[in-house]
Amino acid sequence: MIKRLLLLVVVLAMVATACGGDGAEEESTTTTAADGGSQVAAEGILKTVQDRGVLNCGVNQEVFGFGFVDADGNFVGFDIDYCKAVAAAVLGDADAVEYKALTAQQRFTALQSGEIDVLIRNTTWTATRDGGEGATFLTTTFYDGQGMMVNSDSGYTTLEDMANTTVCVQSGTTTELNLAARFESGGIPFTALTFDSNDELRPAFVAGQCDGWTSDKSQLAAFRSQNPPADGGPEAWTILDETFSKEPLGPLVRDGDSQWAQVVDWVVYATIQAEEFGLDSGNINSYSGDNAEIKRFLGQPNEEGTIFDPGLGLPTDFAVMVIDAVGNYEEIYNRNVGPDTALGLARGVNDLWTRGGLLYAPPYR
Amino acid sequence: MTVARETKTGTARPPFWRDVKVLRIVAQLVAGAGSVALLWYLGSNLTTNLTAQGISTDFGFLDQPAGVTVPGSDFRSSQPISDILVLGIKNTFALVIVGIPLLTILGTLIGIGRLSSNWLVRKAATAYVETLRNIPPLLVIIFTNTAVILASLPRIQEAWQPFDLFVLSNRELAVPWFTAGDGSGAYLGVLAAGVVASIAVWIWRTRQFDATGTPHHRFFWGTGVFLLFAVVGFFVIGNPYSLSRPELEGLVITGGISNISAYFAVLLALVIYTASHVAEIVRGSIQAVAKGQTEAANALALSSFQRLRFVVLPQAFRIAIPPLINQFLNFTKNSSLAIAIGYSEITLVVFQAIGNGQPAPQLIIILMGAYLLFSLSISLLINILNRRLQLVTN
Amino acid sequence: MAVRTETASLRRPSPALRWVRENLFNNWYNSVLTVIFGALFIWVGFSLLRWVFFRAEWEIVRVNLTLFMVGRFPRDELARIWVSNYMIVGAIGLMAGAATASAAAAAKEAGLPFVQSKLQDLIQRFWPVLLLVAALLQFSRTWTPTIMTVGMVVIGVAARFAGLHLPRVIRRYAWVLVALLLIGAYGALVWFGGFGWDDWGGLHLTLFVTVAGIILAFPLGLLFALGRRSTLPLVRLLSVTYIEFIRGVPLITLLLMGAFALKFLLPPGMDLSLVSRLVVAIMLFTAAYVAENVRGGLQAVPKGQTEAGQALGLPAWKVMRLIVLPQALRAVIPAMVGQFISLFKDTSLLVVVGVFELLAVSSIANNQPEFLGKGLAEVTLPFVAVIYWVGAYTMSRESRRLEKKLGVGER
Secondary structure (H helix, E strand, C coil): CHHHHHHHHHHHHHHHHHHHHHHHHHHHHHHHHHHCCCCCCCCCHHHHHHHHCCEEEEECCEECCCEEECCCCCEECHHHHHHHHHHHHHHCCCCCEEEEECCCCCHHHHHHCCCCCEECCCCECCHHHHHHCCEEECCCCEEEEEEEEEEHHHCCCCHHHCCCEEEEEECCCHHHHHHHHHHHHCCCCEEEEEECCHHHHHHHHHCCCCCEEEEEHHHHHHHHHCCCHHHCCHHHEEECCCCCCEEEECCEEECCCHHHHHHHHHHHHHHHHHHHHCCCCCCHHHCCCCCHHHHHHHCCCCCCCCCCCCCCCCCCCHHHHHHHHHCCHHHHHHHHCCCCCCCCCCCCCCCEHHHCCCECCCCCC | CHHHHHHCCCCCCCCHHHCHHHHHHHHHHHHHHHHHHHHHHHHHHHHHHHHHCCCCCCCHHHHCECCCCCCCCCCCCCCEHHHHHHHHHHHHHHHHHHHHHHHHHHHHHHHHHCCECCHHHHHHHHHHHHHHHCCCHHHHHHHHHHHHHHHHCCCHHHCECHHHCCEECCCEEEECEEEECCCHHHHHHHHHHHHHHHHHHHHHHHHHHHHHCCCCCHHHHHHHHHHHHHHHHHHHHCCCEEEECCEEECCEEECCEEEEHHHHHHHHHHHHHHHHHHHHHHHHHHHHCCHHHHHHHHHCCCCHHHHHHHHHHHHHHHHHHHHHHHHHHHHHHHHHHHHHCCCCCHHHHHHHHHHCCCCHHHHHHHHHHHHHHHHHHHHHHHHHHHHHHHHHHC | CCECCCCCCCCCCCHHHHHHHHHHCCCHHHHHHHHHHHHHHHHHHHHHHHHHHHHCCCHHHHHCHHHHHHCCCCHHHHHHHHHHHHHHHHHHHHHHHHHHHHHHHHHHHHCCCCCCCCHHHHHHHHHHHHHHHHHHHHHCCCCHHHHHHHHHHHHHHHHHHHHHCCCHHHHCCHHHHHHHHHHHHHHHHHCCCCCCHHHCCHHHHHHHHHHHHHHHHHHHHHHHHHHHHCCCHHHHHHHHHHHHHHHHCCHHHHHHHHHHHHHHHCCCCCCCCHHHHHHHHHHHHHHHHHHHHHHHHHHHCCHHHHHHHHHCCCCHHHHHHHHHHHHHHHHHHHHHHHHHHHHHHHHHHHHHHCCCCHHHHHHHHCCCCCCCCCCCHHHHHHHHHHHHHHHHHHHHHHHHHHHHHHCHHHC
């Protein structure tokens, strides 16, 4: 009996050490969580992150192109690169990121409770979420839209054709809400079949359990391009032209810490601005031109030898570190979702404003 | 304390810290106060945290529009969350009410199969039990959905319609059902009268049997009387109910009674999973029936069916009932796994609502309450049955 | 389907033929059943073998094997896991050796013959595990795991030998060594710049959560079991309420609570990581079932035992601790193994709340660029199912063996 009790004590002690080990890094986070709303100036998230030396980034682990895990256990994707960019700017080390994979249902609570510093998990910016979830949406990194994929031989060309059909959708997303809104406002009777993950959804669509598969168009494109010949190949499926919702995807931070919000915002702007300047990971370290704007952007001294500091709380050369680590927007885009990847997405609206896209960074001065 | 001592002057009582009566009261007070304090502490943390993060602490969100639709129902996305929760509970109930009889039957068959005199049947039953029992039910549900529903059934455009009575597809399955016509109310009255009459006949036959010893055949008498009422009433009132056959028009099934295939996938998966546990209970209970009972039945020259039906099974079931209740409860609780393949029972509905930004603590309380309701009512029903069964033997 | 009957055969054919006749074709309906089930067996066996060896594309498992086993545990720190495994195997070997030695000594004292278990028995008992390990090693792309596994076997055997031949005085304290080894096994993962629960994953995390859940639940369950048997009405009421409440709700509701609501119940400023919160939820859940198991064990202890203790003038808590509990807990061991199995299977639910366990890995693997959209869940999910099956099946057989050995069912 005493033996058993002793064993128990030992085990409990073990668990206590484990909790203690975890707690050490979390304590600091939660202090900010508790008073983040009221007394930001005292100790902001930026300071916390810098003291901790690690950025806690909330991500997805199963959306190809945006956030997924490779066979070696590394997170990879468009969103992941932005986690790295923030870490590079704030900590000077793109690898100082602790990724927290979150389900659609968990992401907002994780952000509110301070479990993560920033959420970059293909999350759509909506008014309710901005207002009600205790979160602030920042600059959109990817403009997506919801689409509908159908079997090519079904003959559907518009959503109006799809009366009385069944549509497969992933649960816990805005997609689900948009679907109901679009079909009901169009007076189209339909049934929505919800699934917890695409692994269960895909076979249902292949077997014809549903007539349509609705999701962000980028996702649909990925699944379409990867459809194996056994199931008819990419040609067997068609993505309808209509985009029936706006899906601006971008990073989120907790409400009430504007300094931290600015930091993340300007990291995103830096990647866009770099593309506009024609700077990429290959040439940014060797820039020796005398464009005053670029020199300001890179934190290089001007003729008088002074270095421009906008007071964001970031190092003056943060842009160099960001671009050096992950590249400019174009590089991030092409590496993860661009034409040469399985997603094969053209830039479309996700192009610089100078080329008719929506990406526009405020002046860095 | 001193008062107590004065009143009982004769017997010297131990000091209060060793007085069992006092200690008992103190221990209970400590336990009770400790529990209350713990609950109060957690509750106050909850409200503090929720308020600090701007999450509502009341149930006002129940009136908000749900924003989603529910397959297999005509639920509109503008209906409030409270409605969708009720619908979720109904859908769970639809699983439980159909699943429990099915799993009992299947489990009993397999349990008997494990004791079969045929070596191959015995091995097959063992393989069934040992395979299913040791796989997580979540996986059983996913496999059933993929292998049985998606792979075996045709898409709705090519649905099977055997005898024009059923519509079978991997989207929806439909069977014929009754639709009420004129005079259906009156007919229900006739049926009720039929039930009363057949019970009366049952009692009469039983008394007759007790008094004279003539074979009672009460089952045949009872059903006969009921059928008589049913058939005569049907023609006298004139087609109070008609059979409605499901028909496929385009992608829509009209008539009959239908449900989405996810329902059948979950139902089938949980029935075959739970039946593997029930089979073991049935086998154990049959083996627990004293061997002398079987030998006595053999001595009476009962056939092997009669031996099972009248001697072994009735006794075995009495032993099996408590563990069976547990399996029924497990079935009910496992129905929450339907979340994996999108059957909108109560857990999925709550999960959806949490995902759409509704407050989690309140929703989880409602969810737990719903399951407690199910569990308690099943325990209650079966306890009543159990008591009856035991009274009969005494 | 009839219960086995004896049929006397008139002639005396060869034993094999007689067996076939008695067990497969003893009457007409059994003959029919034999044909049907025989065809079924052949068809299932054939399809299964064809699928495993020809149809299934195992590449996805091969590539992601490490992910399935240990999740995202940093690849250059995998040595920690091997060291940890060595310590666990050493502890098990030592324990088994010491237990065998004690049993042999006890048998010798009682003048009974002692039968040592042979290698053959071990193969018979653990064939599913051996097969699974062989399959996993076959999937591996390097030799390291094979070498390491051989190392584990060597260490296990050595530790058992050591346990077997420990001097008797030391053997009594072998459990200290075992406990130290188990702590070391945990420490190897966590201490010296190691990684906490949240970085674990795959099968490793599944096993850990199961073990942690049941160990943490035990004291709480014991408490509630004693509470339910207490003569104090209020204590009994509280225990019954807790036990019946938890047993009335599915595990998934507690996991949802752990994932979404538990952090709101903690004092402001205190936070636990996701896995820790879920382990707490699992502990609260399992405790109710443990309590019922222990209560069963307590009820199985004859009342005379308590009365005998009281007659000796022992105080109530000593009667409980020295007389009732040791007997009750011994009787509870098989039921606890059953609880362990069911918890092991239930850990699959953690995927719903975003834990990096086996089913999550299956889903992740199917979203990697080389496997996306190929419908390979039909390979990964059966793979996961086999892992669960091997674990649960082996443990359930061991539990039955234990039950027989302890003679629990034969009271």
